[in-house]
Amino acid sequence: DAGVIQSPRHEVTEMGQEVTLRCKPISGHDYLFWYRQTMMRGLELLIYFNNNVPIDDSGMPEDRFSAKMPNASFSTLKIQPSEPRDSAVYFCASSLALPPQETQYFGPGTRLLVL
Amino acid sequence: DQQVKQNSPSLSVQEGRISILNCDYTNSMFDYFLWYKKYPPEGPTFLISISSIKDKNEDGRFTVFLNKSAKHLSLHIVPSQPGDSAVYFCAATFSGNTGKLIFGQGTTLQVKP
Numbered sequence: 296d297a298g299v300i301q302s303p304r305h306e307v308t309e310m311g312q313e314v315t316l317r318c319k320p321i322s323g324h325d326y327l328f329w330y331r332q333t334m335m336r337g338l339e340l341l342i343y344f345n346n347n348v349p350i351d352d353s354g355m356p357e358d359r360f361s362a363k364m365p366n367a368s369f370s371t372l373k374i375q376p377s378e379p380r381d382s383a384v385y386f387c388a389s390s391l392a393l394p395p396q397e398t399q400y401f402g403p404g405t406r407l408l409v410l
Numbered sequence: 411d412q413q414v415k416q417n418s419p420s421l422s423v424q425e426g427r428i429s430i431l432n433c434d435y436t437n438s439m440f441d442y443f444l445w446y447k448k449y450p451p452e453g454p455t456f457l458i459s460i461s462s463i464k465d466k467n468e469d470g471r472f473t474v475f476l477n478k479s480a481k482h483l484s485l486h487i488v489p490s491q492p493g494d495s496a497v498y499f500c501a502a503t504f505s506g507n508t509g510k511l512i513f514g515q516g517t518t519l520q521v522k523p
Contacts, residue, residue: 299453304451332516334515337412337416337499337514337515337516338454338499338511338513339513340510340511340512351510386453386454388453393508394442394444394511395442395444395459395461395503395505399511401446401452401453401454403451404451404453
């Protein structure tokens with residue numbers, strides 16, 4: 296398996312623009328997670344899905360952030376409008392079950408810079 | 411409010427010596443702890459874990475120690491190798507299927523040849 300795939304790997308945009316990050320989980324994994332990594336706070340869980348249904352979005356920072364999972368092989372994280380403080384690395388992860396029962400497998404991340 | 415803290419942003423050790431990475435947590439309800447390793451530009455990968463019913467778990471050169479009374483865990487790497495140079499994240503969770511891994515900020519380990 297190719298592992299978790301994320302695109303784009305790098306994104307530079309201007310404040311106010313819409314940003315869409317994409318993720319393809321490992322085939323057969325029922326859980327998908329979106330994380331954000333910053334220097335100050337480390338890795339923070341934003342939202343996770345089970346069988347394409349959002350289960351916990353309490354980590355989503357603001358209404359500017361939204362996530363969807365239209366099918367088992369694709370998810371998006373959208374920021375609209377983007378702000379400089381959204382600059383971070385965004386990771387997608389997938390797993391067969393919730394931790395700690397199963398390991399989460401992370402994608403390579405999308406490095407976002409909002410100018 | 412950081413529930414899991416890694417207070418050392420970086421650590422440098424000589425090849426062959428021991429590396430000790432530390433992690434503190436504040437929530438006494440956490441009952442499972444994990445360490446992830448991250449090589450740039452890849453994502454984090456699972457390294458080792460420990461349940462709160464244990465105080466030590468060993469896997470080859472990697473050992474995790476848990477001190478519940480101090481709410482502290484540490485990762486020992488012996489002997490350290492240059493290939494161990496990476497960012498290490500500790501994480502905590504509840505075994506009751508909440509789904510949340512609470513991560514620390516990460517510690518960058520550099521092992522010098």
